Amino acid sequence: MNFRSRAQGLQVCLLLLFAIGPNLAEQEVENLSGLSSNPEKNIFAIRENGTTCLMAEFSAKILVPYEVPSSNDVDWNVEEANIQLPRDTDIRGKCWNNESELHLSWLDKSYTLKLFFVKEGQDSTKSSKRNWKMNKVQFLYDLSERTNFKNGARPGKHTATTHHISLMATPAGMSYECEATEKVSLTSTDQKKTVVLFLSEVHIQPFDIQSDFVYSEEYKCLTDQRKQLEEMLPIILGVTLGLAIVIILAVYHIHHKMTSNQVQIPRDRSLYKHMG
Ligand SMILES: *[C@@H]1O[C@H](CO)[C@@H](O)[C@H](O)[C@H]1NC(C)=O
Ligand SMILES: *[C@@H]1O[C@H](CO)[C@@H](O)[C@H](O)[C@H]1NC(C)=O
Numbered sequence: 001m002n003f004r005s006r007a008q009g010l011q012v013c014l015l016l017l018f019a020i021g022p023n024l025a026e027q028e029v030e031n032l033s034g035l036s037s038n039p040e041k042n043i044f045a046i047r048e049n050g051t052t053c054l055m056a057e058f059s060a061k062i063l064v065p066y067e068v069p070s071s072n073d074v075d076w077n078v079e080e081a082n083i084q085l086p087r088d089t090d091i092r093g094k095c096w097n098n099e100s101e102l103h104l105s106w107l108d109k110s111y112t113l114k115l116f117f118v119k120e121g122q123d124s125t126k127s128s129k130r131n132w133k134m135n136k137v138q139f140l141y142d143l144s145e146r147t148n149f150k151n152g153a154r155p156g157k158h159t160a161t162t163h164h165i166s167l168m169a170t171p172a173g174m175s176y177e178c179e180a181t182e183k184v185s186l187t188s189t190d191q192k193k194t195v196v197l198f199l200s201e202v203h204i205q206p207f208d209i210q211s212d213f214v215y216s217e218e219y220k221c222l223t224d225q226r227k228q229l230e231e232m233l234p235i236i237l238g239v240t241l242g243l244a245i246v247i248i249l250a251v252y253h254i255h256h257k258m259t260s261n262q263v264q265i266p267r268d269r270s271l272y273k274h275m276g
Helices: 004-027 224-269 269-276
Strands: 027-031 042-048 049-069 074-085 090-095 099-107 111-120 131-142 157-161 169-170 176-178 182-188 194-205 217-218
Touching: 027 090, 027 182, 027 224, 027 269, 042 090, 049 131, 131 182, 169 176, 176 224, 217 224
Parallel strands: 176 217
Antiparallel strands: 027 042, 042 049, 049 074, 049 194, 090 099, 099 111, 111 131, 131 157, 131 169, 157 182, 176 194, 182 194
16 A cells, blocks of 8 residues: 555545544433333433434334244244343434434344434424324344344344334424334335334424423324323213203202292282282
């Protein structure tokens, strides 16, 4: 290697450092999982330029079908791995104006779960029409990893991806909350097998966080809204019934008073005498 190419190499390196440097340096990930008593729940905040740009908490489980040789060594049997997202994950995020991404990797990058979010609608006019949603999920896994996949599993690195999805649709400026479990199906590069992601106890805000470490107003998923209504219903019914009884009693009372007055008038003869 002569001096010139070495200098050029150095130049390229410096250029790369300048290109990548600022992006890496400004991002911080705060691990807040300790706040939850659920050992399977991840809670974290991604901060850029000194303020939170993405906040999320959820627990995730992934079911991955894969093949192992059958006892006759000729056929393959399908097994299913039940992979729990651990707390000990390496978290990266990307925050742009109208797009956000979350990358969670664990076990030395044997697994990576990627969640993609977009914000839709125009910034200017109809502000009420704007919303954000999760539009894609990707799961990368390595079948030679031995915590979740059995010995002899047909080796290979695979990627499971959703088709076009529209999940967690939430009005812009709000956070999405869902206690109930949500199911997302992904198609794997491993013979188009179906990988299933279960998300639960979700609270996410990938855009428009107004103050550092604080979610904006929650927008609850339909299942939670229904559950809330079901819990509220007996109270609403009770209150309505109580009101109805009060109204009936009042009407009865007034009616009784009026009719008893009416009956009394002709009976009170002395009054007629005085009048006459
Ligand atoms: C942080 O600052 C950089 C450079 O000023 C900017 O490009 C980027 O969009 C900012 N990020 C956020 C989340 O505001
Ligand atoms: C985040 O915090 C939890 C709870 O304190 C801990 O178990 C986990 O290992 C931490 N994750 C990382 C990546 O440090």
